[in-house]
Amino acid sequence: MPVKYIPYYPNTVEGQAILDNITRTQRVLRYRENDKVYDRIKRGMPFYEVEPIETVGEPSENLVIRGECISACAYLKEQGIKVDLVYIDPPFASGADYAKKVFLRKNPKIADNIAVAKQEMDMEELKAFEEKMYGDIWKKEDYLNWMYENLIAIKSIMNDNGSIYFHIDLNIGHYAKILMDEVFVGYEFNEIVWVCGLMGFGDIYPKAHETIFVYRKADSYFHAPYRRGYSERITNALQKDSEGWYYTRGRETSGGGNNLKTYICNNQKLSKEEAIAEANKNRPQSAWSVWIGKDDIANSYGDYGVGTYAYTEKENVGYATQKPEALLQRVISASSDKEMVVADFFGGSGVTSKVANDLGRKFIHVDIGINSIQTVRDRLIEAKANFQILEIKDGVSLFRNPQQTMDKLKMLIPGLLQGLPGISKFWFGAVIHSKEGTIPVYVPNLLNSQEKVLDIPTINIIINQELQNLEVNVKKVIVYYIDIDDQKELEKFIKENNATEIEVALKDLKNLLHDVVIEDIIDFKTTQINDGFETEIKKFISDRLIQKIGEFNQKGNLQSIAKGKKFNPIIISEEGLELIELIALDGENTEGQWHSTTEIKIDKLGYVITNGVKSKNFWDGKIISDKKPLRIKVRNISGDETIKVIE
Ligand SMILES: C[S@@+](CC[C@H](N)C(=O)[O-])C[C@H]1O[C@@H](n2cnc3c(N)ncnc32)[C@H](O)[C@@H]1O
Structure with missing residues (x-):
């Protein structure tokens, strides 16, 4: 149970940003169950106990936090920590599960291995299996409600003149933009198109770009990013004027507009080669909004081929969905100054923190999965960063990450059977007991933070809807919880409102998991x-x-x-x-x-x-x-x- 609840951004409920209370949204973004979000937002962000796990290097303000975005924001707000720049690259509702390849290492006790070791190992020869990292399969409504809460939690800890970059793609990006407009009212909006390379297969318009929504205030820090020269394609687009001089339009000029020709290198007459050489020098640009993966964001990218983000092998830490450092270099140097605090609440491989540290910014990395925390830890140690690792006891990642915890539960609940006739999908499954008969089992979906806390509305659905809908004769149901509002209150509610004879047993999932996790x-x-x-x-x-x-x-x-x-x-x-x-x-x-x-x-x-x-x-x-x-x-x-x- 949370220690307490921390209010979200002041005035959110009374103000502009609730999904249902502005006319525009009532028309545009009215989707099932968006009313559910009200109660939780009014209640505030759940603040859980936080355990310091490790200090690396000298004491510093840099943080690596294992926990959910919302509970991390509650912690930061409680500590009075504010951030200047946020970059997030959350799950995209892509409909895929992300897995990590787990490689077996060499056994030093086997002499043969050491002998072959002198030669470079062929990657194909490495033995590996897969572990799930996180799931990204959502109903649109669930995703939007979840993201909305995350966004207002993030806004609650941003400085008034902070900026946020939200990395997303075609699957849900257009809806997410509407949420962003609501939450970041009064901010200026820009859209960056990152041409990341071919990411999709198929004949019909395969995906080749992702989008980054930028919300910033007029007085937010901004330093126009440098563009690293032009590719062949762009130099071909340089134009010749009547006197044969090469120029580009609207570059390094005041006023802008098509009628302004900017001659390269202060009106010196240049040959095409000289013009290209000039154009290839780093020079500040106004906020150029199409970032072209291979040609522009980093010239040194290897082309990893279809379906992967173009990062160099050197920075590859084997984290699915890892973004290139060059992308973050541009974001961070454009929208933060040295010593400012840069935060990523869906930190993954830790690219944001790594780059922020390289550029002399302070950083906060948050992620729900143990693999992310270990990856960023090791990456930051290699980068000689100072930081502290904290763990939020929000109970979601009991077994490595929520995805693996859900899979594990199927095996852990003794005698659990799934897909039994007469037991709807609301139930995780049922146990057949020799004396008590069929016992339906409810388990919260840990991938959806909204189901995490067992509260009166959920119990109400169970006793007044789901118990009545059961098509088999049942004497007892088991309701597992990971987190509970107030157990005594819930038991009283069940006693007073359960019109059936069915016993409702409340059980803590954590006990189940802790009992079976055997140490190595x-x-x-x-x-x-x-x-x-x-x-x-x-x-x-x-x-x-x-x-x-x-x-x-x-x-x-x-x-x-x-x-x-x-x-x-x-x-x-x-x-x-x-x-x-x-x-x-x-x-x-x-x-x-x-x-x-x-x-x-x-x-x-x-x-x-x-x-x-x-x-x-x-x-x-x-x-x-x-x-x-x-x-x-x-x-x-x-x-x-x-x-x-x-x-
Ligand atoms: C697309 S990946 C981020 C990749 C990252 N930008 C990088 O370059 O490595 C999304 C991450 O969000 C994490 N995640 C999912 N739900 C979360 C939540 N509620 N709070 C915090 N992190 C979450 C996942 O574990 C995953 O690492």
Whole structure:
């Protein structure tokens, strides 16, 4: 349960920005269930307990927050933290689930591997399976209601003259623009078209651009972005005047308009080659609103081909939907000055924070998934940034991320069956009990933050609608919750309003999950050596991964039998060291916040990164530290972390 509720942006309810209370919106954006949003907005942003997890480097104001956008905003508002620039690239309602490829590492205990290690590994040879990161399948109404709340939460912590860049695409962007207009009334609007390259297949207008909506105040910081020269295509568009001089229209001129020719280089007569060379120099432009992925946003992009964003291999951290640093460089340098606070509430791979730090801004990264937090952490350590990691106890990401938690629940609820006749889709499934018969089970959809808190309206729907609609004879239903408004109040409400004989049992999902998440086992030995301490990992057992790989092998086997092909299963060695991604030692504390005195990360090719510094060495199964380690932390390749105190 939230500790308290923090009001959204003042005057939101009474003022302009509620979906239903301005005439324009009543006509344009009237969709099912938008009234539901009222109560939650009046109540405020849920403020949960926040736990400091780790401090990296020197104390600083930079934050990496694991939690939902809305609860992170509640925390920031409560702390009096304001931001100057927001860039968000939330789920696009794309209708897809995003997964991460999980690569097995080399096992240093297997000599063969070390021998081959001298050669570059072929990516195709790497063994990998997939883990879901986040789902992006929405009903339009749900998405808009959810996004609306996120937007007013974000506005609540923006400085009055702050700017916001909202990255979106054709799936839901046009509706999102209307929400933005409502929430950011009084702001100036610009639209940037980012030609990201071919992102869609098919014959009919495949997607090749995304849109960034910019809302800023007249007095917001703005420094016209530099445009990195012209591509061949654009130089071809340079025009010749009657005297044979090359010019472009309306560039570096005052007044603008077509009648103003701007001769390149102060009216010097230039040959075409000189004109091109001039045009290719970095020069400030007025806010040019079409950013062309390959040619303009960064000249150095490799063309990764259809269906991927064009970032360089160097900055590729393997996060689906990762955006290029050059895009963020332009956004951040245009709309923030040094020392200003730049925030991204759907931070993903951490591109915003990384670039903000490089450019001398302060940063706040928020994301709901553990994989995002680990990716940005490691990326920022490589960038030598100082920051603090916080975790909001909002209960949504119990198992790595909400998507995986939902999948896990199907297996965790003992005896759960789905798709039984007579049990509607409202129920997650049902359990058949020898004495109590069929017990329908309700589970909130963790992917939809609006269902997260079990409150009287939800209970009301259950007892006055769903219990009546059941087509099977039922004595009991189980209602799981992740977060509950006021349990006593709800139980009283059920007692007073349940007209059926059916018992409604309320159960906490967290207990269910906590009971089954088994920690990984680390078998290690620390010994003192001449110049410090050596910790050797002898064995690593991860039941979660063994189970996952077992499922992968089984599925792969069945698929290849069906196709008549040979399948090479993933086999884990007895030592299990190929399941390790990161090992860190804390030489300062045995409890509380983590402080890495030294750490090594093993990248997917098996190379070791020590304290953020990359090498071409392979891991030898050991980690050396100057200080005596008091705790060890091991992160497995799917992102689960296990911490052990060293006796
Ligand atoms: C499109 S990705 C962002 C990619 C990012 N711009 C990058 O370049 O890597 C969207 C992110 O939003 C996160 N997310 C989804 N729902 C969220 C919520 N309610 N609060 C915070 N983060 C959320 C997902 O975990 C995912 O990492």
